[in-house]
Amino acid sequence: xxKLKTQSLQxxxxxxxxxxxQLEILSNGIFQNGELPTFKDKISETSQFPLKAKKLExxxxxxxxxxxxxxxxxxxxxxxxxxxxxxxxxxxQCLDVIKNSGAHTLDLTGGAPEMxxxxxxxxxEAAKVGIxxxxxxxxxxxxxxxxxxxxxxxxxxKHNVHVxxxxxxxxxxxxxxxxxxxxxxxxxxxxxxxxxxxxxxPDSDLRLDLVYNPSGAFLPGDQMAxxxxxxxxxxxxxxxxxxxLFAITNLPIARFLDYLIASENYEDYMYQLVEAYxxxxxxxxxxxxxxxxxxxxxxxxxxFNQMLELPVNSKSKHIxxxxxxxxxxxxxxxxxxxxxxxAGAGSSxxxxxx
Amino acid sequence: xxxxxxxxxxxxxxxxxxxxxxxxxxxxxEYYGKVFEEGALTAREKSLIALAVSHTEQCxxxxxxxxxxxxxxxxxxxxxxxxxxxxxxxxxGATLVHGVQMMNKVNKLDG
Numbered sequence: 001x002x003k004l005k006t007q008s009l010q011x012x013x014x015x016x017x018x019x020x021x022q023l024e025i026l027s028n029g030i031f032q033n034g035e036l037p038t039f040k041d042k043i044s045e046t047s048q049f050p051l052k053a054k055k056l057e058x059x060x061x062x063x064x065x066x067x068x069x070x071x072x073x074x075x076x077x078x079x080x081x082x083x084x085x086x087x088x089x090x091x092x093q094c095l096d097v098i099k100n101s102g103a104h105t106l107d108l109t110g111g112a113p114e115m116x117x118x119x120x121x122x123x124x125e126a127a128k129v130g131i132x133x134x135x136x137x138x139x140x141x142x143x144x145x146x147x148x149x150x151x152x153x154x155x156x157x158k159h160n161v162h163v164x165x166x167x168x169x170x171x172x173x174x175x176x177x178x179x180x181x182x183x184x185x186x187x188x189x190x191x192x193x194x195x196x197x198x199x200x201x202p203d204s205d206l207r208l209d210l211v212y213n214p215s216g217a218f219l220p221g222d223q224m225a226x227x228x229x230x231x232x233x234x235x236x237x238x239x240x241x242x243x244x245l246f247a248i249t250n251l252p253i254a255r256f257l258d259y260l261i262a263s264e265n266y267e268d269y270m271y272q273l274v275e276a277y278x279x280x281x282x283x284x285x286x287x288x289x290x291x292x293x294x295x296x297x298x299x300x301x302x303x304f305n306q307m308l309e310l311p312v313n314s315k316s317k318h319i320x321x322x323x324x325x326x327x328x329x330x331x332x333x334x335x336x337x338x339x340x341x342x343a344g345a346g347s348s349x350x351x352x353x354x
Numbered sequence: 355x356x357x358x359x360x361x362x363x364x365x366x367x368x369x370x371x372x373x374x375x376x377x378x379x380x381x382x383x384e385y386y387g388k389v390f391e392e393g394a395l396t397a398r399e400k401s402l403i404a405l406a407v408s409h410t411e412q413c414x415x416x417x418x419x420x421x422x423x424x425x426x427x428x429x430x431x432x433x434x435x436x437x438x439x440x441x442x443x444x445x446x447g448a449t450l451v452h453g454v455q456m457m458n459k460v461n462k463l464d465g
Contacts, residue, residue, distance in 0.1 A: 171430055214426070
């Protein structure tokens with residue numbers, strides 16, 4: 001078993017901190033020698049190339065890469081040592097876009113979004129716009145990390161935020177292996193506190209969903225079956241309730257790619273993804289209705305492309321020059337990591353897609 | 355020529371057995387798929403049974419496949435090991451219960 005690292009790839013000055021190195025790995029080897037088809041070739045088989053953006057429905061804003069955790073699988077390469085943080089000025093530009101865009105969902109992510117010093121201001125302002133579904137992706141432990149975060153459940157409730165939290169397993173061992181020692185206990189405590197203010201309760205409008213992603217080099221199982229198992233275990237062991245479970249596939253980039261290579265699982269994992277390719281999932285991949293905005297305001301087809309520094313293929317490249325009409329119908333930028341969103345029942349930030 | 359009888363990469367080629375006997379191969383895979391569908395037993399329970407049998411059959415391909423399958427279904431390592439003990443208990447029990455036959459024979463020949 002590989003020991004959990006405590007620093008980001010960037011801080012460790014790893015080769016893989018460079019997005020072009022990651023893209024090189026994803027294009028070479030088994031994809032270069034023809035052993036496996038490239039994603040472009042694969043979607044061309046069913047005439048789905050080029051993938052095109054449809055009407056914008058979800059704006060996903062990454063407010064910074066700083067995080068209190070250093071998870072093994074993190075595609076952001078987030079951690080306490082990452083200093084990229086969205087400024088209030090960029091947040092204001094995002095607010096202007098949110099007000100005028102047709103998107104029905106706003107999705108804040110990070111790092112730990114709560115660590116951005118302007119996070120609360122941004123939530124307060126964004127909540128005023130009255131967007132239909134306002135998501136904050138919380139890693140849970142942040143709620144217990146420091147006194148100044150203890151009131152987050154109440155804060156989320158006040159602004160009717162939809163909380164989506166990571167939980168790789170209902171057992172301590174598997175959770176801590178992926179997310180760090182002590183993460184399981186803190187996450188359980190945080191979930192109990194969210195339940196206490198009404199989040200996740202069966203008839204509550206305060207939405208609490210969990211994200212499951214595998215703790216190693218394997219794909220997620222059936223989302224419904226996993227949800228059933230999670231619900232049974234969490235209620236029996238900790239009296240915790242939540243609404244839905246999103247099963248998300250780990251994409252082979254950043255720290256998960258580093259883990260796959262170090263554990264000699266890379267080729268097998270890519271085979272798994274390609275073998276589980278589902279053309280039906282391609283039609284509904286999240287990049288077709290989502291825009292990802294980076295901490296410095298640039299636009300990407302998804303959070304993964306953001307981390308690989310693959311900007312949108314459009315003249316509208318930055319939040320300051322946001323143009324929904326120009327962005328609609330753009331060709332989505334793809335590479336082999338995209339197989340992660342089309343395996344099995346597919347995968348998106350909202351769980352399965354097929 | 356390969357130097358070992360088992361190559362992990364061969365598992366990926368399992369489907370190719372249909373190439374030399376299409377009808378029987380297809381029938382087998384259709385049956386196989388059906389067996390593992392959710393039924394009176396859950397797919398998770400079936401996966402654990404398959405893991406235990408993989409060990410009693412000592413099939414390295416099956417062990418790889420059903421260990422991964424279990425992980426995908428959220429099966430814990432404790433559950434996996436207990437399942438294997440069930441298989442091992444039946445294996446050793448099946449050996450030992452034949453001890454009665456030995457005892458019967460001793461008693462008949464030399465009792």
